[in-house]
Amino acid sequence: MKKRAVLTLLPLILLCGCWDSTNIEELNMAIGYALDKGDHDHKLKLSLQVLVPQKIDQQASVKDPTKIIETNGNSVHQIFRSTTLKSHRIFAQQLRIYLFSQELINENDFDLVINQFIRDNETRRGSLVFMTSEKPGELLKINDDGQPASSTLYDIAQNTKSSIQLFPPVSLGDISSAMQNNVSFAIPRVSQDKGKLMIDGASIIKNKRFLTNLSLLDVQAYNLLTGKAKGGVIEFKDDKNNIYSYELFKLKQKVRTTKSASGRYQFDVTVEIEGRLSEDWNKRENAFDEKYLRKVEKIVQQKIENNVKNFTEVLQHEFKADICGFYQKASIAYPKDFRKEAKHWDEIFSESDIHYKANVKIRDFGTKGATQSL
Template identity: 25%
Template sequence: MKRTLLVILLPVFILSGCWDSIEIQNLAIITAAAIDSEENHKVKVSVQIFIPRTITSGESGEDPSLGSTFVREGIGKNLAEAISVLQTNIPRKLFWGQCKIFIFGQDLAKTGIRKELDFLIRHPAPRINSNLYVSEGKASNLLKLIPPLERYSGEVLSKFSQHQEVGVDTTLSDISKDLTEASQSFSLPYIKRLKSDEYARKSYETIPTIVGTAIFKKDKMIGNIDLEETRGLLWLSRKIQKSTVSIKPEENENEVIMMPTSGSVRFKPQIINNQWIMNIQIQVAASIIQNETFLSLLQEDVITKLEKGLENKLRDRISKTLEKIQKEYQADVVGFGRRFHQKYPEQWKKVKDHWDEKFPEVDVKLSVNATIKRSGDIGGPAALPEEEVIEN
């Protein structure tokens, strides 16, 4: 009898686990969200919601200007209230499971985003691996763009996060760690609407694109760096990218273009006679992808000169970035403090409460060693007569 009762009740227990499930047709799937400041210290949340008809209709030749998403907004005295108001404007239940993009408007970023970050990190709905951005102007405007290639602007930013070779990649998880460190400094990709020269397209038929990096100090945006300085930051962040580097050899008006293929960055903190020193050693291997000069790349001395040129170019680029974040912004977005803390815990205790003042005083010693691994199958530039190639 007991065995029979167990068999009868078992299916009941199994089915009871789905009592609170919601059918997909009752969900509003959010693909990206924007957070902006409003008057009277209020905050506006805008969400990009996927339109199911674009995948269920099965029709071809649909007008692309209709888009795959629409945007709804909610305003409140805080982010929690704004989302609550937003829900009243949408008949379906908001679903955040597919939202991996959060964009902060520049005005809000400059006044501080700690409250908004606290909600996003604390609330179980937003994903902890969601990517964060700062927009030039209102963040909500970027959600309304209709890309010519991807389905919606949130998808564009998602792919930039996966494959972008010039922008930093920062998630909610990264921010939650950075804000617990002494410097409380971090960086986010800085984005804006790409202006298109295609006259056949409307102004909103374009994409958001990365134009640099926003620098934050204690939850407030204090400035930004351009794309070239961002590339230097990527090296310091150990995110070796495949961006091109152009070198102009001595006594040449044209350039040799190279692409780093691998590399490593080592940080070695030192304290000598109370002088804090950060030794940064960079190893990089590169391939030549274009030769605009008349030089033969089969000559060893030519390759040696190009390697020195690459070292100087990378050293200048990284030094320029360090000058900006260390001297101008005084924001330790590269983690110097963490490394000194690990090696010199006792000395660190004396400076951790005023690391913002100590960080600009750190003496940075930067060394770069470059090796050209591949110069191509030909020595001189393609389509150049052999007698015009310069051998040395």
């Protein structure tokens, strides 16, 4: 009898539909957050880029299927509540990026700014984080022939195999972990060039505040030092001012960590690099000559080592910020010592010895051969 009653009620339950469903027209699906200093004596200004379902339906005639919602306030949570006074509820399950104002993080601890995002169960910790010296809310308004700014930045961040001067993507979870460990770190920096968004170097965060920016050449050195380079082209000149392009295929990094009796750390970094001589402007080029290739390999090696050496010297002696993760090597090699040193690691890092050696191989040189005998 009970079984028959259950079978009778089951179709009625299935026909009832979802009791807590929401019409798609009433959804505001956020894909990007931009946080800046507030207007009119407010502490914060949050700009949300949200997908508009009605615009998606009309995508053929609408250039950008999103809208920007801007709200001022003194806390992130209250801003979200205030946003509901003028818009449907915001859903962040599809959130792709966070874009923070350099000025905001220069005046406020980063962990306090992202506190609500980290504590919110709906927050995607895998969303990517960027910094800008411009107005982040204005950058969200830039669209690339219908591609929303949030999607554009997310897509550009994936191009690490194409450019060695692109800083590796950094997620909200990465930042939260770095600040819990009280270590310095860097995040990609966004700017615009003739109305187009671009990732232009990186920004260093030290003691939870903005410290300084890294150039594209600095980012290249960072990738070569940390072993995070996945591809891209290294451009350089020889002593006769001939231009070369070396395309990186593969990079393997090894770090040997030692410590002297006086407590001074030494990091011996060795990288094995393989790539292709993809372009040269040497009129006496002969890619089939083994001596010529070995000579170019030596030039590439020297350029890489000089690039990394200059970068590490600035990082240690000017910035005094270990954004390259040497603290992880120290904690693995000397765990007991590091527990005592962690609170002032940047100072210890600035006094450490870093030796860098690059072994470069040219495995390919395209279809071009000898143009003239050497």
